[in-house]
Amino acid sequence: MTDRLVGADRVIAVLTELAEHPAGVTLDELAGTLQSPKPTVHRALATLRRAGLADTIGRGVYILGDEYLRLAFRNLDGRPEIARMQPLLEDLASRFGETAHYAVLSGSDIVYRAKMDPPQGAVRLTSVIGGRNPAYRTAVGKVLVSSRVRHVDDLTAVFGAFPLEQKTPHTLTTADALLGELEATRARGFGIDDEENEVGIACVAVPVVLDGSAVPTGAVSVSAVRFRCPLERLVDAVPEIRQAITDRLGPAALR
Incomplete structure (x- = not known):
């Protein structure tokens, strides 16, 4: 990953990385893994949270949202x-x-x-x-x-x-x-x-x-x-x- 990720690519990169951390991951950890500034990653997380595709389980700890899981399992079962x-x-x-x-x-x-x-x-x-x-x-x-x-x-x-x-x-x-x-x-x-x-x-x-x-x-x-x-x-x-x-x-x- 590089800090040149923008727009939809950035959001997808954050979503994909969240999937690697079922127990949760912090903003600092995401920013480090994706090699992107924390404000940039935070904006992507905000977008995902508004859509229900990301959520928090504690102060500053992020996981995939229930809406993401619902969509994935609904698609798979269908x-x-x-x-x-x-x-x-x-x-x-x-x-x-x-x-x-x-x-x-x-x-x-x-x-x-x-x-x-x-x-x-x-x-x-x-x-x-x-x-x-x-x-x-x-x-x-x-x-x-x-x-x-x-x-x-x-x-x-x-x-x-x-x-x-x-x-x-x-x-x-x-x-x-x-x-x-x-x-x-x-x-x-x-x-x-x-x-x-x-x-x-x-x-x-x-x-x-x-x-x-x-x-x-x-x-x-x-x-x-x-x-x-x-x-x-x-x-x-x-x-x-x-x-x-x-x-x-x-x-x-x-x-």
Whole structure:
């Protein structure tokens, strides 16, 4: 961020930064992060507060406003894809006793559009709706990227320079290793995350098509704490996951 932010850009920058601080953030902290004068940031906050998009929870401590949350959740709940996906995720979470996600590809990241935790008795994962993770180290990301990438040049166009960040000891960071995994993903028709994004968490993901596209529009995943549900068990469950997708979304959702 720079102090050249003006007008709507400045307001949006402040709004975006507020979203990074659910427990609240001070004017001084906002001004420092955005590298903008305090009076400038304060004017942007005043604009957001008038619209209900920002609020205060104490003297000089700002958070996102309830109106922002209302608009966001109303929009999310009203999206046709969420209405279609939520019953499927509820089915998978109940059936396997693990967390189910629906995610889409956004540049080099995946974004979680919907999530369902198991009804009871399981550790809850840290993923959140709207949260992002780098695609190269997630099962949903690999299954979505695999349909679009065939060569090392394609990988570089998506992820930039290699090696990539080593998030865990299992993360694939070289172009050759990732390209090989994407080829394997394409061949078997589902993605695997073997503790590559978070130690102790395993995941499988199946691509889905919601709009008749030639490439998947998103992916459905089942994630689990590995000591409770090993990756091998999740892999064995892929045919059942595919069947659940067909039952809920119809055969055209699978390719």
